Amino acid sequence: MTERRHDREFVRTFFTSPTAVEGEEDSAKMLRRAAQLRGMQAPDVWVPDNEDATAPSMRDEGVENIVEVVSEHGADFPGEIHPRMVWHRDSPTTRYQGFQHMLDVADPERGAIEHIDGFVIPEVGDIDDWKKADEFFTIVENEHGLEEGSLKMSVIIESGQAELAMGTLREEMGKPTNNLERLFLLVDGEVDYTKDMRAITPTGALPEWPELRHNTSRGASAAGLIAVDGPYDDIRDIEGYHERMQDNQAKGMLGIWSLTPGQVVEANQSPLPPKTGSWLLDTGDGEVELDSEDGVEVYEGDRVSLSETTDGYELTVGGSTQVLDSDELHEELLNMTAYIPSMDDIVDSMEEFEAAKEAGRGAIAMERSTTLRIGDTEVDIATDRMWDEATYQAAMTPISLFQDVYENRPDQHEELVEMYSEGVVERAMEVGL
Structure with missing residues (x-):
């Protein structure tokens, strides 16, 4: 396995929130609720979503809401914060809008960027498109006096082009002509991927796309990144959500998109070893x-x-x-x-x-x-x-996951001790070192 490129070795949960809700007195109310999640209800990565979850007419206001809410609550949020900006491989206008929004959010004088770990870029295409996004990140960093490469870039795999691009990452990352080392998460977006592939099912339901999930996990492993599965839309189907996560975990994909705090709890706990055999x-x-x-x-x-x-x-x-x-x-x-x-x-x-x-x-x-x-x-x-x-090394994976969670999520310490007992937690933190 290629060495990880960031401090976090695992991401269990990728939780999106609309940045602006139309017709509400406080359009940022969903952001405010998410920013105050703690413990097992809080995700490893929180994504204020200024793309699909937010109406196009509300996205400028959504950027203002990101700045306001993250400035106020970001210091206390226990996970990483990665807003999703608009982007599209076939639309220069959309890419430019996303770039302008990143510039606004990253302005140090506005107080949000010190709590933001990176940005999520949807609808990427081939590797040249990934490089365009990376170049915009570099310009944003230079424009605002941030350390070059300090903003992580996560991409959503929503097209055949993006899926094929994962196979070239090992060759492209580290070249002096790009900063693709900033890449963090590879996230599957099965809905738009289905549209891009022109796939049809008799019921209209999404295909399972096990090949995409395998390819994303393989691409992440080869490039030292982290793979995350897309959203599971039936939020009441807890058993189906568990089956999906178990299938993913057998592919090495330990993270999944979560649509509700309830799904966050399930996804935070699912990859951890059980309390009893x-x-x-x-x-x-x-x-x-x-x-x-x-x-x-x-x-x-x-x-x-x-x-x-x-x-x-x-x-x-x-x-x-x-x-x-x-x-x-x-x-x-x-x-x-x-x-x-x-x-x-x-x-x-x-x-x-x-x-x-x-x-x-x-x-x-x-x-x-x-x-x-x-x-x-x-x-x-x-x-x-x-x-x-x-x-021994294979058995170390769930222990490494636990150690990564314990080190990066102190807000979950009490729940982890309650789950396993203090003695087991202490021993788990020592084994393998």
Whole structure:
């Protein structure tokens, strides 16, 4: 993995707020609410959105609202602040308007820029278009006496051109003719991407676009940046939101766009290791989480049954029955089960491997065992997993995420201690160092 180019190694949440609401006595009311979010309700990156979330007729007022609200509340906001400006690869007029808005927001005499970490640029095209945006950032910095490269640039991938441009970043970043090292987030925008691709679905719903999400995660990893998925519009579908995040996390995309403070809470917590470990059983129709009762993992569904016979065991899964001896049953149940480790489990394993490495051992076996109860039958299962340096480094990713969150979000310390306990938090902050 390429070394990260900014202090933040992870961004879990990307939360947008309209900069000006038409027809309201206080057009900045949504900005004021967002600026006062704290703890798990506050995002890692807050995006005052002067593009799609704000009507074109309100965008000049939106810039004034950004300056006013960020000047007043920016010092106390616990995450980073990255306003989204207007931009379009095919419209010089739109690009110029975005440039003028950046100049207004970045004026040091207006008091907002000292709390702003960068800007988000939507609707980018090929790599030359990214360079145009970067050049405007450089001009803004020079115009206002800011350190060159101090403003981060995040882009939203909303076109085939932008998707292909990610493949050239490694070659382009670091050239003396640009300041593309300022790049921070690569954010998917599936709605406009669908429009650009002229995609159609029978229901009119957005395609899943797993290839785009994979390509964005790969592009971010190769260039030392951070990948963020686009918005999940059905804000009441918490289960679907979780499934989307889990699918993303398996691609290395740990961040997601959040549309409400409730989604922010879910997305802030989702990539963190769970408080308690849990066993899963594959019933042939998906995995179910087992109930833990006095150290025994209990399955109470009707798709799997197990009974002991004079010759061994009968295991039925979805109507298909196997007659197995003790060893065969053990092997079959190992194939059907999986364990989700808790934060404490991960830290325990890493500490054990660190101690073994200190003693000169390059690999060790770690056992995971439990007792399963299916119906009235109980069976002990156990498996050994070999840990070497590669396993250790892979296990470090969720711990590195936790450490990054703890270091950058002191407003969440109390909730994290409540979630895991003070002892586990202290150990998690020490492991891997």
